[in-house]
Amino acid sequence: MPASIGSPSGISHVAMMGIGAYRPVRVVPNAEIIEAIDSSDEWIQTRSGIRSRRFAGEGETVITMATAASEQAIRSAGIDAAQIDCVINATSTNFQQTPPAAPQIASALGITGTAAFDLGAGCSGFCYALQVAADMIRGGSARHVLVIGAEKLSPTVNPRDRGTAFIFGDGAGAVIVGPSDEEGIGPVTWGSDGELGRAIGQTKNTLDYINEVEANELTGAKTERPYLAMEGTMVFRWAASTLEKALRDAVDKAGLSMQDIEALIPHQANGRITDVMAKHLKLSENCAIARDIEETGNTSAASIPLAMEQLLSSGAAKPGATALLLAFGAGLTWAGQVVKLPKIVA
Ligand code: UT7
Secondary structure (H helix, E strand, O other), X not given: OOOOOOOOOOOOOEEEEEEXXXXXXXXXXXXXXXXXXXXXXXXXXXXXXXXXXXXXXXXXXXXXXXXXHHHHHHHHHOOOHHHOOEEEEEOOOOOOOOOOHHHHHHHHOOOOOOEEEEEOOHHHHHHHHHHHHHXXXXXXXOOOEEEEEEEEOHHXXXXXXXXXXOOEOEEEEEEEEEEXXXXXXXXXXXXXXXXXXXXXXXXXXXXXXXXXXXXXXXHOOOOOOOOEEEOHHHHHHHHHHHHXXXXXXXXXXXXXXXXXXXXXXXXXXXXXXXXXXXXXXXOOOOOEEOOOHHHXXXXXXXXXXXXXXXXXXXXXXXXXXXXXXXXXXXXXXXXXXXXEOOEOOO
């Protein structure tokens, strides 16, 4: 008889055990951005909710920021780094395409040898990675997974582009996902629509840029470098009209009602998108709503863990509270789930 392969033995309940955040040192208020885009502090605040954001300096990379956030997450989870079986780093802005960042983050944490990979799902990256981690633990291929969202968006943005220059910022957030007595990560709602891919992308891809630079060397013509490009109004309309169903699905799949949600933590893309979501969902009066965008801007895959950490550290939400996450962005992609909030560092 042919030998049968042994099955991995999984765990039924998983949860975020701890969280950490890293915010770059340099605070950039709207006043520093407006001149190049002929804007005003008032316009930016009214249209997006943003007052300031952080820009990473030279020594602050996706790897260093992710490592700092992860160290805090490990401390707050109360585990030893050696207990981590896998590192998933959600990012779109590790400028070194090869090697990936996650193995280097693992080594910086002193856990060389662990499985580690980057995950690219645009601004939805953290919620995608959270689900992959939860399913990995349930499936038995890991017991503790470090999930990171880390971005250094500031160098990708054209400071003269009125549609993006004021929106994006840098930072990293991380959580430890592990076994739990009660369920802490509900069923995912997720999807993508590649037909709307052009809505958030780059003005040109890296290979086209290199070819252009080489061709222009012969003529001395100037080559414009690639920048982040966004059809903001289109993304806004899409987000405001289609994401309500995803939010409701996540709550239904968790077997809960909107009144059970104690914190709403959507991707920090635009404060007005958050307002539209909150209004349509008819949340309970006491539901805390993440508004980290005001001081952090839109940090893509880092935005949800940063916003979650901000709600917890400000005391607006408590560890163990039932929170609704929904990320969305480049792809277009979206992903969300109901979760129990983790502990923060004491
Ligand atoms: O993280 C990935 C997901 N991304 C998103 O979810 C982004 C979603 N989109 C947005 O957040 C918004 O579309 C923006 C904040 C990017 C822009 O807001 P908007 O309300 O869609 O502005 P708009 O482009 O429709 O422009 C409205 C007006 C125009 O003037 P008129 O034609 O009404 O006179 C623009 O010329 O505002 C003007 N405008 C500006 N004025 C000052 C556009 N950009 C600026 C600016 N400063 N930066």
